[in-house]
Structures are given as structure tokens and as C-alpha cells.
Amino acid sequence: xxxxxxxxxxxxxxxxxxxxxxxxxxxxxxxxxxxxxxxxxxxxxxxxxxxxxxxxxxxxxxxxxxxxxxxxxxxxxxxxxxxxxxxxxxxxxxxxxxxxxxxxxxxxxxxxxxxxxxxxxxxxxxxxxxxxxxx
Amino acid sequence: xxxxxxxxxxxxxxxxxxxxxxxxxxxxxxxxxxxxxxxxxxxxxxxxxxxxxxxxxxxxxxxxxxxxxxxxxxxxxxxxxxxxxxxxxxxxxxxxxxxxxxxxxxxxxxxxxxxxxxxxxxxxxxxxxxxxxxxxxxxxxxxxxxxxxxxxxxxxxxxxxxxxxxxxxxxxxxxxxxxxxxxxxxxxxxxxxxxxxxxxxxxxxxxxxxxxxxxxxxxxxxxxxxxxxxxxxxxxxxxxxxxxxxxxxxxxxxxxxxxxxxxxxxxxxxxxxxxxxxxxxxxxxxxxxxxxxxxxxxxxxxxxxxxxxxxxxxxxxxxxxxxxxxxxxxxxxxxxxxxxxxxxxxxxxxxxxxxxxxxxxxxxxxxxxxxxxxxxxxxxxxxxxxxxxxxx
Numbered sequence: 376x377x378x379x380x381x382x383x384x385x386x387x388x389x390x391x392x393x394x395x396x397x398x399x400x401x402x403x404x405x406x407x408x409x410x411x412x413x414x415x416x417x418x419x420x421x422x423x424x425x426x427x428x429x430x431x432x433x434x435x436x437x438x439x440x441x442x443x444x445x446x447x448x449x450x451x452x453x454x455x456x457x458x459x460x461x462x463x464x465x466x467x468x469x470x471x472x473x474x475x476x477x478x479x480x481x482x483x484x485x486x487x488x489x490x491x492x493x494x495x496x497x498x499x500x501x502x503x504x505x506x507x508x509x510x
Numbered sequence: 511x512x513x514x515x516x517x518x519x520x521x522x523x524x525x526x527x528x529x530x531x532x533x534x535x536x537x538x539x540x541x542x543x544x545x546x547x548x549x550x551x552x553x554x555x556x557x558x559x560x561x562x563x564x565x566x567x568x569x570x571x572x573x574x575x576x577x578x579x580x581x582x583x584x585x586x587x588x589x590x591x592x593x594x595x596x597x598x599x600x601x602x603x604x605x606x607x608x609x610x611x612x613x614x615x616x617x618x619x620x621x622x623x624x625x626x627x628x629x630x631x632x633x634x635x636x637x638x639x640x641x642x643x644x645x646x647x648x649x650x651x652x653x654x655x656x657x658x659x660x661x662x663x664x665x666x667x668x669x670x671x672x673x674x675x676x677x678x679x680x681x682x683x684x685x686x687x688x689x690x691x692x693x694x695x696x697x698x699x700x701x702x703x704x705x706x707x708x709x710x711x712x713x714x715x716x717x718x719x720x721x722x723x724x725x726x727x728x729x730x731x732x733x734x735x736x737x738x739x740x741x742x743x744x745x746x747x748x749x750x751x752x753x754x755x756x757x758x759x760x761x762x763x764x765x766x767x768x769x770x771x772x773x774x775x776x777x778x779x780x781x782x783x784x785x786x787x788x789x790x791x792x793x794x795x796x797x798x799x800x801x802x803x804x805x806x807x808x809x810x811x812x813x814x815x816x817x818x819x820x821x822x823x824x825x826x827x828x829x830x831x832x833x834x835x836x837x838x839x840x841x842x843x844x845x846x847x848x849x850x851x852x853x854x855x856x857x858x859x860x861x862x863x864x865x866x867x868x869x870x871x872x873x874x875x876x877x878x879x880x881x882x883x884x885x886x887x888x889x890x891x892x893x894x895x896x897x898x899x900x901x902x
Contacts, residue, residue: 382541383604408605413629418612425619429611432625434533462530
């Protein structure tokens with residue numbers, strides 16, 4: 376091993392289901408990169424199984440799901456269930472995008488740590504992530 | 511728990527095929543965690559079995575898409591596959607966007623495939639500092655084939671050659687003329703060349719230019735060549751005079767005479783020159799001695815997005831592995847790697863220990879100041895440190 380490198384926070388930025396817009400996901404990914412994080416982007420149209428597999432293989436600290444197509448209420452809890460089923464309990468789960476206020480509590484209940492809606496401050500997302508990674 | 515104990519526990523999970531343990535092991539190695547050295551010690555005896563295939567080439571050549579297809583084809587042949595893909599780290603923030611998974615959608619949910627993205631973390635040879643040890647852990651885990659994709663390579667990212675048993679250089683049509691192809695660098699390191707996006711204009715020309723580059727240094731048919739022993743005695747010039755009866759010579763000559771305007775006499779002379787050049791190169795590099803079994807890198811065309819040409823490519827990768835084993839190069843390579851690794855480790859540790867002692871004795875600080883103030887040159891200072899603190 377060469378000189379011990381600093382530990383880097385690894386983030387999986389994910390798009391689930393039939394959700395065709397990833398401008399927001401790319402903006403967030405870029406902001407994480409510029410803050411010194413290593414970001415793995417899944418690309419569009421992922422199944423929860425594929426995102427769970429990616430989270431495990433990439434051993435990420437954070438999974439950040441962007442949802443603009445309204446299926447967050449089904450797909451995000453399913454993703455969390457799959458992760459838990461495989462014994463993953465030390466990953467911070469964040470959600471962002473178009474998520475109505477009255478649907479936020481259910482996501483938090485399911486295991487999402489925080490939901491960032493439209494107009495969220497990038498600095499705040501990064502700060503929150505940095506302070507809440509679980510390992 | 512001590513780091514050694516944590517490593518032992520993770521190792522037990524690794525041996526039982528736990529993928530989360532594998533992913534965590536890679537994280538330790540990447541971060542230079544305390545547990546990593548202990549873990550690498552434990553896995554070492556289990557390594558040395560996988561066929562490590564390097565995929566390199568310029569950005570946008572289609573490496574990730576090709577890796578996805580290669581993994582699929584290897585799976586169809588019943589082999590388990592690990593993929594390691596390296597992407598660049600930002601020189602400004604230290605962050606990275608690792609996007610290779612996006613192109614690998616076909617195979618990534620297959621339980622026989624494991625894929626990990628690595629950031630180069632400032633390392634410049636095309637890989638990341640930890641790639642070698644990451645490959646060791648994947649090898650110990652039991653994958654049959656490990657595909658290592660480099661960062662988009664320019665001309666001198668040749669580190670992959672030392673890590674992979676078989677290096678596949680991917681190019682696309684239209685990247686430059688034949689002068690690019692005879693430059694030193696990544697075009698020298700291919701065991702197999704792939705012209706991807708071969709449905710585009712200029713693919714045949716690109717293939718031809720690489721073949722002509724190879725003609726200057728590698729005689730023979732693409733793939734394994736078993737040279738007739740009698741030509742070993744006749745020597746290159748004689749073979750040239752005899753109309754270049756070496757394997758692959760006809761094809762090389764046809765490439766030279768694309769226009770069909772050359773006289774038979776000119777071609778015979780060219781054949782003589784080419785043969786001598788090839789034998790000369792063979793003597794220096796051991797690329798193709800008559801009487802030997804030699805390898806001439808094949809040049810293939812693929813269209814990775816449609817999977818075209820991929821089964822042929824896997825055939826060639828397999829053929830190269832067979833070549834390495836048949837000629838004893840597989841074993842020789844193990845020795846070379848072991849020597850190299852030991853040399854690196856001894857160097858690092860000796861340097862660290864020596865500097866540590868010099869620092870503790872207060873000598874280091876004094877010498878550094880003298881060198882900074884130009885009262886002493888760095889070579890003399892280094893000699894002094896070695897004389898007083900090395901191996902004590």
C-alpha cells in the first residue's frame with residue numbers, strides 16, 4: 376500500500392423506475408463531486424434490486440434517490456426493504472425531487488433520513504450528508 | 511477488537527462468499543485502513559488463479575460498454591466475472607463521478623457478476639493506487655475472470671500491462687494517422703487490439719494501420735504461431751529471400767501493396783526488409799523467433815453496443831491465456847510479480863524505517879535545513895542518512 380489516503384465519502388446517486396429526468400440528479404452528483412465525495416451514478420430506469428446491488432458492491436456511505444415521477448412511495452421503501460434484507464443498516468438514505476409534503480412522513484417512517492424538495496440548497500445537502508453518514 | 515481480528519473475521523465471511531464482506535474489504539484497501547494489510551496477508555495464498563484482463567483505450571472508445579458485453583459472454587461460457595473500473599479523480603476537489611456502471615446495465619444484476627468503481631485518487635498511470643490489491647481480493651474470492659477497465663487513456667497510461675495477464679487496447683475509427691500507431695505507449699502494450707464502433711466509417715483503415723504497425727515488430731498469423739523449426743537455422747534473411755515463407759507474411763505484403771501498383775521485384779525486396787525488421791525485433795523483444803511458439807496480437811472489429819464481435823474477442827482472450835500457459839509465461843509472470851512486489855515493499859519499509867530513525871535522532875531535521883539552505887546537496891545528505899541509520 377502506498378501512503379494511506381484519506382477516507383472518501385462514497386455516494387450512490389440513483390434514479391428508480393420509469394422516471395426520465397435526471398437533470399437534478401446530475402446537479403446533485405456534481406455538487407457532491409465538487410465537495411470531494413466519490414459519486415457513483417446509476418443512470419436512469421433502475422429497478423430497486425439493481426440499486427441495492429450497486430449500493431452493496433460499491434460499499435457506499437449514502438444512497439441519494441432522486442424521484443420526479445411520483446413512484447417514490449413504492450420504489451424507495453422497496454429499495455430500503457431490499458437493503459435491510461441483505462443486512463445493510465449503515466447506509467444513509469436520502470431522497471429528493473418532487474415529493475408532496477404529506478408523503479414525506481411515510482418515507483421517513485420507511486427509513487429515509489431526510490427529503491430534499493425543489494429549491495433545496497446544495498450546500499445544505501452536502502453539509503447534512505457529511506454530518507450524518509453512519510460510519 | 512484489534513485490526514488483525516477484524517481482518518480475520520472479514521476473511522471468514524469472504525471465504526463463505528459474502529459479497530458485502532467483499533465490498534467492505536475493497537473499501538479498507540482503498541482507504542489504506544489498518545485492517546487492510548492484515549487482510550491482504552490472509553487472502554494472498556488464495557490468489558493467482560483468475561485470468562486478469564485489462565481493457566484500456568481513449569475516453570469514449572466504448573470500454574465500459576465493451577466490458578458489459580464481455581462480462582455477458584464470459585457468463586454465457588459459465589465463468590464468474592468481477593469488474594473493476596477506474597475513473598478520474600478531480601484534481602481540484604478530490605471528488606469523482608464514477609459513471610461506468612451506467613454502461614453496464616446488462617450484466618450487473620447477474621449474481622455471477624460483481625462490479626466495483628474506483629476513483630484514481632490522484633494516481634496517473636491509468637489505475638488507482640489500490641487497484642492491484644483490489645484485484646487480489648477479487649481473485650481470492652474466486653472469480654474466474656477479472657476485467658479491469660482503466661481511466662480513459664491517452665498515450666502513456668501503461669500500468670495496466672503489469673497488472674493484467676492479457677491487455678486489450680480499444681481504439682475507434684478516426685483517431686489519427688499511422689504515425690500515431692507507431693508511437694511508443696499504449697499501442698505497444700496490446701495483446702489484443704479492438705477497433706470498436708466498427709460500424710463507423712474508417713474502421714477498415716484503422717484496423718489496417720494497426721496491422722501495419724504490428725507487421726514491423728511481430729511476424730505471424732494473428733494469435734498463436736508455432737514456427738517451423740527449420741527456419742530457425744536458415745535465419746531471417748534467408749527466409750526473406752525465399753519469398754518470405756513466414757506465417758502471416760502474405761497478409762503483411764498485401765497490406766503493403768494496397769494499391770496493387772508495385773512490381774513483383776519491389777515486393778520481394780519489401781518482403782526481405784520486413785522479414786529482417788521482424789527478425790531484428792524478435793531478437794530484441796522475443797516477439798517471434800523461428801522455432802518458437804509466439805503471439806501476434808490479433809486486431810478485431812467490434813460494435814459493442816450491439817454485441818457484434820464479442821464472442822470472437824473472448825475466443826482471442828482465451829487463446830492468449832492458453833499461450834501464456836503453454837509457453838511458461840504464466841509461471842514466469844508470477845515470479846516477476848513476486849519479485850516486483852517484494853522489491854516495492856522492502857523499498858517502502860526500509861525507507862520508512864530509516865527516515866524514522868533519522869528523525870528520532872534529530873539528524874533528519876538538521877540535514878533538511880542544510881539542504882534547504884544550499885549548504886549541502888541532497889545526494890550527500892541522503893548518503894549520510896543511510897550511513898548512520900540504515901539497517902541499524
